[in-house]
Amino acid sequence: MFVKNIQLLKAITFALGVIMITNFYASAAFANSSAKQKLQKRLSDYQGQVIYIDFWASWCKPCRKSFPWMNSLKTRFYDQGLRILAVNLDKDQVLAKEFIKNNPALFDIIFDTQGEIASEFKLEGMPMSFVLDRNGSVVASHVGFNSKKITDYEAEIVEALNQRELAND
């Protein structure tokens, strides 16, 4: 059991070494959370891609508009290397699933019922999104979803997509 944990820790540390997230600092509690583990797994799977992390909840009205837009992002930019991760913060997963039924999602959803990932990212408002470049650094973030700012949001993503990944030496 103990040996397994050390191996798991090694895998996470490796992923961390590649991913430098400005607002994300390691804590003792980190390794014990399944939501954080799921996030880590995805982040390591998408190494080298541009990652758009969106924090949402079923009770968040603007999220209803952001979902169709994120679906459209996936359709348009998946081939260029965009990966979308939507972190759900509902305390009751049933409500989140109900929301997804009415607002279908083509992207991955991670359930963070305890809000651990949200705390790590020090969320300032709902909804909130982060754009991670191919090296894993946060290059853009925005609070709220405003249809007037869609062109700005997309510009940030396109800029990250156009940058090449730095070579690992």
Added chain:
Amino acid sequence: MQLVKQKNKTVAGAIAAAALSLLGNSAKADGEFWDFSRDWKFNSGILYYGEQDRVSALEGVFSATHEKDLDDKFNFKIVIDSLTGASPSGAVVQPGVQTFTRPSGKGQYTVNAEEIPLDDTFRDTRVQVNSQWTSPIWDESIVSYGVHLSKEYDYLSTAVNGNIAWNFNQKNTTFSLGLSLAKDSFDPEGGVPIPFSSMVIDMGQFANPTEFETAFDLTRGTTSEDKETLDILMGITQIINRKTVMQFNYSYSDVSGYLNDPFKVVSRVDQDGIALEHLYESRPDKRVKQSFYWQAKHYLTGSVADISYRYMTDDWEIDSHTIDYKHYLTLDNNQYLEPQIRWYQQSAAEFYQPYLLEQSIIPENISADTRLGEFSALTIGLKYGWRTDSGNDMAIRLSYYEQSMKDSLSSHPGVLNDLQIYPDLKAFFIQYTYDF
């Protein structure tokens, strides 16, 4: 399920398309992702109010809100209400039959012995329209402004309002400041009565109708009057914890101009309690009110408790307290039940008198309007609501309202001691609301 939802969207979509063409479509950028009909919300309601033996009213509301983005919205509301029946004229009860002249001067009405005089002059339909625009401004603020218009055959009310709300502490605290200015004008049939003039009643003393009209016109002054109102509202909303939110508001109101009720009189009685004449009332031409309002909502498992308290005080010496409690109970299958109770108490205006004694000096201001008297009131109600299959909300509410007047005078002259001077008010109202 899917099919029903589509149907609903088509209806809303048609309304939305029509409205968008009126308002101008500025959302071309996200036209590919979003179904615009989802930006529209409609709320409607109808209420029937009935007093035992007196007034009954029917009121209908229709409201449409277009929310382009969070806190970026336009609302249009129309209200139509119709009032019929009789309400106390302010004249005092008498042991015998009484005759009164209608406010228009055309015709009379009689009141039975030992009955509180009710004026059954028909009050007709009123139409009101409101428009309100809301949009985010700066970083953490929201501004809202709107107009209001209300019209009855003899009354016109116009108003503008504006307010700003600032958010702090990650939107845990909101401070709001609002202002409203209104101008009302009044054009009653028969003209505006001269305060303290005596009601002219044709009991056969006039040789012909013209003589009566001449006497009647002497009690009439201007043909129309108006009043202006300034309202200031300041408030703080504070999230206490995950289950509790509170609000505290202060409001200041200043109204000046014509504040009388031209349909109301005060009876002048002799020491036996017999009415000698009925004088048209007179109120001050200015009124300043302040109120302090507090509300808290607390989430309990499966229910929400909502309590509020309001204290009002003004320069007419009226003080009032209002306590309102609602308990929202979630039931199975998207249904809910909400019992409500409201307790209200007010003190009398300084110039309120149920009648005027013959030997008293006529005061500067006087009114026998029971709405300015000392009374307490209780409302109990029950609301039942449910969500339909297509996702729309419906509710029905039944309430009972009762006012009990307090007699602050230790005794009454002569016959008035044995009669009921203060009218009872017992009413029920039933309301249906539909949100879609």
Added chain:
Amino acid sequence: MIKIIPAQINCSIILKVLMILCTLLASGCSNLGVKPWERDLLAKPEMALTSSPIEAGLDEHIYFSKEATSGGRSFAGGGCGCN
């Protein structure tokens, strides 16, 4: 009971109340509240300060025509706190 002298009320009372509100805001209020993602219950329609504006308007009209007091409620704050 507060007895008000009309001529003097206008500015002084409003300023005093504004000062009290600002002090409340600055001090006590900053410790209260929840994280942005913990507003699930507050976002429920039944937790809105005025959960049924239509009903509130209808009631206000009734009480305005039968009593001497009106108004007092406000509009902003609470809810989901979404941006």
